[in-house]
Each structure stands twice: as structure tokens, then as C-alpha cells.
Amino acid sequence: xxxxxxxxxxxxxxxxxxxxxxxxxxxxxxxxxxxxxxxxxxxxxxxxxxxxxxxxxxxxxxxxxxxxxxxxxxxxxxxxxxxxxxxxxxxxxxxxxxxxxxxxxxxxxxxxxxxxxxxxxxxxxxxxxxxxxxxxxxxxxxxxxxxxxxxxxxxxxxxxxxxxxxxxxxxxxxxxxxxx
Numbered sequence: 001x002x003x004x005x006x007x008x009x010x011x012x013x014x015x016x017x018x019x020x021x022x023x024x025x026x027x028x029x030x031x032x033x034x035x036x037x038x039x040x041x042x043x044x045x046x047x048x049x050x051x052x053x054x055x056x057x058x059x060x061x062x063x064x065x066x067x068x069x070x071x072x073x074x075x076x077x078x079x080x081x082x083x084x085x086x087x088x089x090x091x092x093x094x095x096x097x098x099x100x101x102x103x104x105x106x107x108x109x110x111x112x113x114x115x116x117x118x119x120x121x122x123x124x125x126x127x128x129x130x131x132x133x134x135x136x137x138x139x140x141x142x143x144x145x146x147x148x149x150x151x152x153x154x155x156x157x158x159x160x161x162x163x164x165x166x167x168x169x170x171x172x173x174x175x176x177x178x179x180x
Contacts, residue, residue, distance in 0.1 A: 045072075048127050052090040057165055062148045063156025065097035067104070069146070069165070076172035077134045085134045087169055091121055091146075098125040105147040106130045108138055108162065114155060117147040138162075140173055 044050045053070030060069050072088035080086045093101055105111070107118025121128035132144075143159040144166075150156075163170045 052092060052127065053088075055166075057160070060146055060158055060160060062146050062158040063154070065101055065148055065150075065156065066094045067097075067146070067148075068092045068094075069160075071166055071168075072129070074168055076168050080131075083133060084136070086131050087134055087166060088129060088131050089165075091128045091130070093125040093128070100150050100152075101125070101148050102151045103149045104128060104130075105149075106132050107145045107147070108132065108135065108142050110143070110145055110159070111147060111157070114147070114149065117149075118145065134169060134173075138173055140170055 041050075045054065051070065052068060053072045053074075055071040055074040057069040057071065059066050068091060070090045072090055077085035077087040089106060091104065091106075093104075104121040105117035105119065106121065107116075111117045119130045119132055121130045123129050140163070142162045144162050145157060145159045147155060147157045
């Protein structure tokens with residue numbers, strides 16, 4: 001008659017793993033589920049299902065054209081390595097001006113010329129995005145300038161106060177010691 005002997009791991013760690021491996025594997029499945037709501041919220045935001053961004057700024061009239069403007073995230077500017085601090089904005093052109101607008105630009109402070117118009121909006125006219133650098137010396141009463149260039153060569157500009165466009169950026173500037 002033969003005896004059956006179950007081999008037990010020799011080390012304490014081996015015994016722990018042998019006893020708890022099932023429970024640890026269940027944890028490996030359950031922990032990512034805790035991050036799923038944020039993942040789905042971000043996916044909805046990037047797809048455009050939840051609007052242009054976390055904070056809608058509203059309609060901005062730029063000459064004969066208009067666009068919807070929104071902050072991508074309702075938070076302070078994020079550091080981006082040597083580029084400094086960056087803030088993302090999204091925009092959507094009005095239905096009647098989609099065929100007339102060639103390019104859109106965004107900048108803090110009034111542009112001196114079209115060559116210094118700021119960062120260009122990228123993407124489709126229905127959902128354009130721009131990542132704007134926030135200069136170190138930005139004042140709390142600064143303005144966000146929007147420049148639209150038409151296919152006919154015309155250029156129109158409009159500005160909105162930065163406090164209206166991004167209150168989180170104004171709070172961040174105040175924390176860093178910006179003066180009005």
C-alpha cells in the first residue's frame with residue numbers, strides 16, 4: 001500500500017503564497033475596478049460625449065464668426081518640463097463659419113501680428129484643441145486673445161478676461177504671487 005504525501009513549501013513565504021494566492025489574485029482583479037469611474041469619465045471627456053471640456057466658458061464673438069470655448073480641465077496649469085506650465089482649451093466653430101475660417105489661434109496678451117498670434121488650434125472645426133503656455137510673469141488681470149484667420153485673408157480678434165476663461169488659473173497665479 002502506498003502513502004500519498006502532500007508536499008508543503010519549505011519557506012514561510014512559500015507557505016504564505018500557497019495559502020493566500022487565490023485571495024491575492026482576486027485583489028488583482030478588484031483593484032482596477034476602483035479606477036474605472038475615472039477612466040470612463042476621462043474617455044467621455046476626450047470623446048466629446050460630456051461636452052467640449054470640464055468647464056464651458058461660453059460663446060465668444062470674433063468678428064463675424066463665433067466659437068464655443070471651454071477649459072479642458074477645471075484645474076491649475078500643469079507643468080510640462082522645459083516648456084513651463086500649460087493649460088488646455090477646446091473650441092468649436094459655429095456651423096456657418098466652418099467653411100470660412102482657415103485657422104484659429106490662442107494667446108495670453110494681445111498679439112503683435114499674425115506671426116505672434118499664439119498657439120494654433122488643432123483638430124476638426126467641431127472640436128479644436130490648443131495647449132497654451134502660461135508665462136511666469138502673467139498678471140491676474142491678463143486677457144485671453146482669440147485670433148481667427150479666414151480663407152479670404154481676413155483676420156479677426158477678440159479677447160476675454162483670463163479670470164472669466166479660467167478661474168483656476170487666476171487662483172494658481174495668486175498662489176504664486178502674481179500682481180494685478
